[in-house]
Amino acid sequence: MLRDAFLGVSILFLSQAAMANETLNLDGLSPKTNPKASLPVCENVPYDKANCVRALACIGTDGVYFDGQAHGWDTGIVIGFLDDGTACNGEWVAGGPQTPGRASLICENGMEANVLYHTLNNETGTVIGSGLDNQGREITAWSGEKVLQFLTGPDDNTPVLPCGPAPIPIS
Template sequence: MFRGLLPAAIFLLAPAAAAQTLEVPGRTDSPPSPSRCENAIGSEDSCVRVLACVGNDGVYFDGEAIGWDTGTLRGFMSDGHDCIGTWSSGGLGGTGFAQLACDDGTTADVIYYSQDPDTGTVIGRGQDSAGRFIKAWSGLNVLAYLTQDSTPELPCTAGAIPIS
């Protein structure tokens, strides 16, 4: 049902391995940009934006998922920590999974469980190793899905966070 739609922002609900010092390929001083993604649909080079609210204090993840059916996940938290992980689709009932580890030792696990039919955006929930709740979104049109009153924003618990 959701095969190949890159549910990369969706982290497994099982304990993730301890993080080590990580280097995120292509890291710049600003969050990953959809313009860096090739969007080669069906290709191992396919790339989509990944966004997630983490906890209740306004922390968020901004990154990208690379691959098709399985792949890598990379980006960083708004508090400055680099993160890298893996994702896969094709789980029971069309679910997708991902694991993320950040350079501060935080790990995160989320399961993708639904897709918005209009934008193709996948939606997931999970938790990080600090016990913070995660809500995540990913897809080719994720910004369209998250746009309210012409401004894309993450609907986080601490309040909406404008994104671009």
């Protein structure tokens, strides 16, 4: 009898320990992992193929945005994520004095986008572009070493993306 009681207590203890190691995930209440954490370290290295700068874009006017990186010099790749965590990648090529730069992006959810970079903010080194996605939504894009400085207003220290009815704080 004592052996059975000991066995019952042991089973109860082991099952509680096993349950303590399980993670309970509830839709809408569980912490999300930040997909940006999987991106490589991004460092501005001018005139070098190892160059990397932040790339951001608003897609439409409903708060959808892209947050990622542009790698390379004169030509390269774009990698990152939409605001819902959808992975995207693409290519870019710099323009010249009379020609715009171009970027294309394809996302895992089927979204495709093309952007022409046509403006340079010399103070921050930020290029600004516009384009369309395959759903007809307008895109505004920014890329550069100090893109967050460019997207920070004069009255606030928080950079924001103007992607919808309310500005979206970014860091």
